[in-house]
Amino acid sequence: MRAIFVLAMLIQVTESPVTDELGRVRGLRAEDPANGRLAFTEGQLALNAGQLAEAMSAFNDAVELLENPDDLARAHHAVAVAQHQAAMSQVTQNPTLAKEMIASAMANYAQALEYDPELEPARRNGERAAQFASRVPPPPPQSSGGEGDDQNASPDEPEPSDGDPADSSSSEDASDSSEGESGGQDQDGLSQDSSSTQTSSSEAPNRSVESLTEEEARRMLQEIRDRSEERQDELSARQSRRRLVERDW
Numbered sequence: 001m002r003a004i005f006v007l008a009m010l011i012q013v014t015e016s017p018v019t020d021e022l023g024r025v026r027g028l029r030a031e032d033p034a035n036g037r038l039a040f041t042e043g044q045l046a047l048n049a050g051q052l053a054e055a056m057s058a059f060n061d062a063v064e065l066l067e068n069p070d071d072l073a074r075a076h077h078a079v080a081v082a083q084h085q086a087a088m089s090q091v092t093q094n095p096t097l098a099k100e101m102i103a104s105a106m107a108n109y110a111q112a113l114e115y116d117p118e119l120e121p122a123r124r125n126g127e128r129a130a131q132f133a134s135r136v137p138p139p140p141p142q143s144s145g146g147e148g149d150d151q152n153a154s155p156d157e158p159e160p161s162d163g164d165p166a167d168s169s170s171s172e173d174a175s176d177s178s179e180g181e182s183g184g185q186d187q188d189g190l191s192q193d194s195s196s197t198q199t200s201s202s203e204a205p206n207r208s209v210e211s212l213t214e215e216e217a218r219r220m221l222q223e224i225r226d227r228s229e230e231r232q233d234e235l236s237a238r239q240s241r242r243r244l245v246e247r248d249w
Contacts, residue, residue, distance in 0.1 A: 018049050036065030040075060047082055052089070053216040056082045060224060073116035079224065080108035080122070081158045084129055086217055087136075088157065094214055095137050101217060102133045104224055125158040 022045040029038045043058035059082060062075040087101035109126035112119055 018045060021045055022049060034065060036062050036067075036071065036075075039065055040071075040078065043078055043082070047078075047085075052082055052086050053220055056086070056220045056224070069115045073112045073114075073119050073122070076108045076112040076115065077119060077122045077125070080105040080112065080129070081125065083108065083221075083224070084125065084132075084158045086220070087129075087132065090214070090217060091136055096139045097214060097217055097221075099133065099136050100221055102129055102136065104221055105129050106133065108224075128158060 022042065025038060025042045025045060029035065029042055032038060039058050039061035043055045043062060046052075046055035046058055056079060059075060059079040063072065063079060066072050066075055083101050083105035087098045087105060090101060091098040106126060106129045109122045109129060112122040113126070116122075
């Protein structure tokens with residue numbers, strides 16, 4: 001009995017710093033809602049805490065707020081990792097939703113590679129997502145799912161990226177925003193944050209199954225699609241304006 005009590009205390013101590021840091025970063029975001037790096041850091045911490053819906057929402061905000069191509073590559077990759085995990089958490093109870101989620105994750109992996117063709121974690125995770133998608137069973141006529149889904153899912157988890165992440169300093173770097181470190185080198189810090197996100201991804205599926213309901217998953221999926229369409233419209237408008245300026249010259 002005493003051993004169980006000690007174990008429970010240890011779990012609380014381990015989870016508390018993550019929860020405290022997440023609360024602190026959310027407070028900073030409330031003061032500076034246009035800070036894309038803070039949004040990214042919130043997503044990273046939420047993913048580490050197994051809060052998939054919150055992680056996807058924060059990573060989507062990062063995609064909207066960041067402008068540097070390298071930063072955008074890592075933000076899209078982070079969204080994809082969260083969606084990949086969400087798909088894995090839904091595969092046994094809702095294969096249809098899992099297919100939609102993994103398709104969206106694959107699109108975000110591809111988008112990440114468009115911004116940074118050398119982002120190898122996005123390439124490898126995209127391949128794993130494709131393998132996972134091919135193993136998701138079609139919706140059965142009865143309510144029973146595929147028997148080996150959990151076993152099939154595990155080799156296709158998004159893998160951690162190479163390098164050692166600096167978890168403890170990530171939110172401090174983010175809170176400095178553009179004033180910190182080097183003005184044009186934000187992508188370096190963000191790259192560390194991204195690798196930290198993926199490092200925790202191999203653990204998150206087991207913790208996050210109960211944290212993302214079907215309703216939350218569908219809502220987040222629709223939000224991601226809407227934002228993607230808005231961003232495409234915005235990019236098209238920018239390109240049109242650029243062409244007009246070039247013609248004037």
